[in-house]
Amino acid sequence: MIHLPREETKLMVAVHGWSGIILGLLLYAVVLTGMVAVFAEEIGVWSAGHVAQGAAFERPIDAPLQKLARRTPAEFHEAVDVYEVGDRNLGLFFHLHETAPNGEVIERGINYQLDRSGRVVGEQRGTGEQVFGPSNDDALSHFLIDTHVQLHVPDPWGLLLTGILGLAMLVAAISGLLIHRHLFKDIFTLRRSASAVLVDRDRHSVAGTWSLPFAFILAFTGSFFSFYGTVGVPIVAMAAFGGSQEAFNETVYGSGEKPDPSPRITGSLDHIVADARGRIGQLPTFITIEQFGRADARVTTFHDPKAGGIEPVSLIYRGATGAYVRESPSIGTRPSVGGTLTAIMGPLHFGNFAGLASKSVWFGLGFAMCYVTFTGLRLWLVRRRDGGSALGWLERIVTVIGFGLPLALLGAAIGFFFTMPLGTAVFWTPASFLIVSAAAILAGFTIPTNGLLMRAHQIAIGALLVAMPPIRLLTGGPGWGAALAAGQPMIVAIDLMTFLAGVWTLWRLIAASRADNSNVSARLKPAE
Amino acid sequence: MLPRTRKWIRIGFAGPGALIVAPVIMAGMALWLPRGAAGIDNLVIPLVLVPLIWAALFFHACLDSRLSRVAIVSLGLFAVHFGLVAHNLADAEPARTETRE
Secondary structure, eight states: OOOOOHHHHHHHHHHHHHHHHHHHHHHHHHHHHHHHHTTHHHHHHHHHTOOOOSOGGGSOOHHHHHHHHHHSOGGGGGEEEEEEETTTEEEEEEEEEEEOTTSOEEEEEEEEEEOTTSOEEEEEEEEHHHHTSOOGGGHHHHHHHHHHHHTTOOTTHHHHHHHHHHHHHHHHHHHHHHHOSSHHHHHHOOOTTSOHHHHHHHHHHHHHHHTHHHHHHHHHHHHHHHHIIIIIHHHHHHHHHTTOHHHHHHHHHSOOOOOOOSBOOOOOHHHHHHHHHHHHSSOOSEEEEESTTBTTOEEEEEEOOOTTOOSOEEEEEETTTOOEEEEEOSSSSSOOHHHHHHHHHHHHHHOOTTHHHHHHHHHHHHHHHHHHHHHHHHHHHHHHHHTTOOOHHHHHHHHHHHHHHHHHHHHHHHHHHHHGGGTOHHHHHHHHHHHHHHHHHHHHHHSSSHHHHHHHHHHHHHHHHHHHHHHHHHTTOOOHHHHHHTTOHHHHHHHHHHHHHHHHHHHHHHHHHHHHHHHHHHHHHHHO | OOHHHHHHHHHHIIIIIHHHHHHHHHHHHHHHSOOTTTTOHHHHHHHHHHHHHHHHHHHHHHHOSOHHHHHHHHHHHHHHHHHHHHHHHHHHHHHHHHHHO
16 A cells, blocks of 8 residues: 555646546547457458468478569568468568668568469568558558557657657556555445446446556556657667667667678578477467578577567577577577567567467456546546536547547448458548548537437447448358368457447447336336 | 745656656666676667656656755756766767768
8 A cells, every 4th residue: 555645645646637638538549449459460360351271381481482582683682571461371571771861770672472372462662661561451450550559640750649648658557556545445346336426436446456557567568669769769879879770770689790791592491490390389470581692691580489488489590501590589699688678578568478368368458448548537527527617528529539439440340341352441441430430520519418429329339349240241251160160260259259249238228228217217206 | 936836847847857858868878777698788778668767757756745856866867868978979979070081
C-alpha cells in the first residue's frame, strides 16, 4: 500500500483523470487496435483464407535464390531478405542500404514473390517501406497494425503521437497505483448492490488494478518502439557519432568483421535452413543474407524464442561456405545487457513469446485496458455531471468513439471480405472503415439520447459479429473442414469467437432491456 | 513566491521541462555509460530507458514538496548532459575539419 499525503493524493487523482481525458480517446483507439493486432498473424490467415500446407522454408529455396540473383542488378546484392509471405509463398528482397535526406538509413531494391511451385508471381521495385506495404490478401491485418502503430498519421508524426500516448498511459498507470489507498482490498471489491456509479467505479478499479503491471509494460515498450527510430536513434547518433545513423547501425547491428569484397558463390541456403532447424528445433521465421555473392557474405536465420524463453533466437552462418558460426544475440555481436533489454522489448509488447497462450493473455489484458480507459472516461463524465457541468456533447463523443471504433473495425473486415476476391481490398478496407465511422458519427448527431445511441451501436456491433463467419464463407473463404484438414484451426476458432462474441453482445442487450421493463412495471404498480 | 506562480513553474518542469530534459539525458548517457561486452550498451540502454527517465522527471516534478529541489535536479541533469554532448561535438568538429584538410 502506498500512503501519499492528502495534497499529493489529490494531485495524483487530478493527473490520473486529466491524462486519461486529454488523450484517453486516442489512447483507447491505440489500445483497442493493439488488442486485436495481437492476433494480426492469425487474423491474416483467417481473413485471407490461407489453407496451403508446408511452410515456404520447407521447400528448396536455394535454386530460386541463385536464379533470381542472376537477373538482379549487382548493386542490389548488398543484402537479401528471405521470408514467407501470403499463402505460404516465398518473398526475396534484393536490396541496398542508402541514407535518405533526413539521415535515416533505408532499403531500396527489387522484391520477388514466388508461389508454391517456385514461379515468380510478383516483382516490385521500391524501398523496404513500399515492398512490405499492404497487399490485397493482407490488407486487413496491415490496416489493424498501421492503425495501432501510427493511427494513419504520416511519418514521423504518427509514431510521435502514439509515443506520447504511451507516455500518457505510463502516467495513468503509475498515478493509478499511487492513488490506491488499499491496493489489495481494491483488487477484490465489487459491490453489486451499490449505486450504478459505485458499481462502475468498482469495476473500473478492479480491472485497472489487475491490469496495472500490464499497462505499465505496454506503455513502456510501446513508447520505446515509437520513439526508437523517430527521435531516439537520431539523437544518440548525433551525440555519439556526430549525426551518422549509418555509423550507429554499423556499431549496433554490424558484424564487426573485416570486409572481403572478392566474389564467391554463396553456399547452399537449403543446407543452412536444415542445419538451423536441427539446432533450434524449428524453422526460421526470416533469413537475411548480407553481402550476397562475396567472400564475406553472412547469413542470419531468425527464430521464435525457444520453449520457456522470451528472447528470439538467431544463428549466424558463413555465407561463402554455409558453415555454422555461432548463436547470436538479436542485437550486438555477443550477449550484453543492452542487447538483451532491447531484444525482449518486442516479445513483451507483442505477447508472442509463448505462442497462442501468451497472445491470449495479452488479448485478455488488452480488453481489460480498453474497459478501464472507457469506463474511466465515463466515470469522469458522471462526476462532472453530478457536479452540475453539462458535458452531454463529450458523453456522446465518448459513446461514438467507444462503440463506433470497434464497429468501424468490423466494417473494415466486412469490406475486406467483399473486395478481396476482386483484388481491391487495399483500397476498400480503409474505405469501409471510414464509411462505417461516418455512419457512427452521423448517428451521434441524429439519435436523440445517449442511451439510445449506445444501444444502436451495440446492436450493430452484435449483428456484424454474428454475420462475420457467414459473410467470410459466402465470399469464398474456406469452410471449417478444409481449414481443419489444412492444419489451420485458427480459422475455425476465430469464426467461433466472433459469432459467440456477437451472440453475447446481443444477449446482454436483451437482458438489459428486460431488466429495464421489469423495473418500469415495478414502479408503475405502486403508482396504480 | 505566489502559490499560483509555483504551480505554473511545477507544471513547466513536469510538462515541457521533462520532455526537453529526458532526450538530453538520453544523448548524454551515450557518452558516459559503459560500452559493455558487445560495445553497444551505451548506445541502446539510453534508448530503452528514455520513457522511464521521462516518467521519473514528471513524477518528481509533481510530487517533490520542495520546488527548489525539482529545479536543481532537472536543471542539473540537463546542464551536465548537455555539457557532455556539446563538449563531444566540439571535440569531433576540429577532428573532422583536420581530416577534410
